[in-house]
Amino acid sequence: MRWFSKKSDKISGVVQLRGSNNRVIIIECGIERPLHRNANIPGLDIIVVGNNNTIKIEMPFNSHNSSIFIMNDGVNIELGRTSAFSNVKIVCRNGHRQVCKIGCDTTINGAIIELPESSGLIIGEGCLLSDNIKIWGSDGHSIIDADTMEIINPVMEPIVVGNHVWVGESVIFTKNASVAQDSVVGAGTVCCKKYTEPNVIIAGNPGRIIRKNILWNRYNPTKLISDIEKISAKWEPRK
Numbered sequence: 001m002r003w004f005s006k007k008s009d010k011i012s013g014v015v016q017l018r019g020s021n022n023r024v025i026i027i028e029c030g031i032e033r034p035l036h037r038n039a040n041i042p043g044l045d046i047i048v049v050g051n052n053n054t055i056k057i058e059m060p061f062n063s064h065n066s067s068i069f070i071m072n073d074g075v076n077i078e079l080g081r082t083s084a085f086s087n088v089k090i091v092c093r094n095g096h097r098q099v100c101k102i103g104c105d106t107t108i109n110g111a112i113i114e115l116p117e118s119s120g121l122i123i124g125e126g127c128l129l130s131d132n133i134k135i136w137g138s139d140g141h142s143i144i145d146a147d148t149m150e151i152i153n154p155v156m157e158p159i160v161v162g163n164h165v166w167v168g169e170s171v172i173f174t175k176n177a178s179v180a181q182d183s184v185v186g187a188g189t190v191c192c193k194k195y196t197e198p199n200v201i202i203a204g205n206p207g208r209i210i211r212k213n214i215l216w217n218r219y220n221p222t223k224l225i226s227d228i229e230k231i232s233a234k235w236e237p238r239k
């Protein structure tokens with residue numbers, strides 16, 4: 001059985017582990033199996049330089065042109081089974097103990113996930129992330145109040161995207177942001193706050209709630225309307 005797919009990948013699919021106690025674990029039917037050093041995973045490069053880093057990947061995991069780079073210690077990455085993990089780059093460096101968890105059945109078409117310091121990212125199940133998404137778990141550089149000399153841009157919490165959230169193209173998430181379940185984030189939005197209300201549309205820069213009490217699904221509107229019409233026709237009372 002092929003775990004990962006797409007022969008056209010530019011990515012070589014190599015797993016390189018340099019350091020001690022670095023583990024890449026494949027989960028199949030709930031059973032964990034460690035991958036050995038220099039194993040090959042089509043569609044996903046994994047390069048780890050550091051110690052005590054763990055990456056768990058649940059099968060089936062359909063990855064394409066994606067990579068994970070870890071250049072520090074104590075990282076914990078958990079990726080749930082998915083039919084599409086494409087053009088994703090996860091980078092953990094200049095820090096330690098970053099956490100990155102992506103729930104099962106979440107589709108990603110293109111994302112750069114930068115997790116400096118000890119920042120984190122938790123994405124729920126059944127989400128849909130479009131292309132050209134940027135996620136910055138930390139600002140990467142310090143901003144200091146000139147009077148008090150306090151750092152004003154610390155990382156407080158991981159970025160959290162709830163279950164079943166649709167993230168449109170070219171969205172940016174900044175540190176400490178969160179989006180509640182069943183919501184939509186419009187194209188080009190900068191998500192820089194905690195949006196705690198579920199079932200909303202967030203759009204703009206800075207992202208604001210532009211509509212409440214919505215549902216969304218993966219079908220395009222034309223197909224959805226035609227399906228609803230078919231169902232309604234079926235249930236029309238007989239004369």
Ligand SMILES: CC(C)(COP(=O)(O)OP(=O)(O)OC[C@H]1O[C@@H](n2cnc3c(N)ncnc32)[C@H](O)[C@@H]1OP(=O)(O)O)[C@@H](O)C(=O)NCCC(=O)NCCS
Pocket residue numbers: 128129130131167168169184185186187188189201202203204205210211
């Ligand atoms: C967010 C979105 C779903 C909203 O669609 P909608 O509910 O039909 O919203 P409307 O077009 O009626 O716009 C409502 C208001 O929000 C504004 N708005 C809509 N999308 C916006 C966006 N991405 N950024 C900023 N403002 C936006 C509109 O200008 C309008 O403002 P107004 O009330 O002042 O006139 C849609 O605009 C969008 O961004 N889609 C994502 C497309 C995409 O990335 N697809 C990838 C497929 S994976």
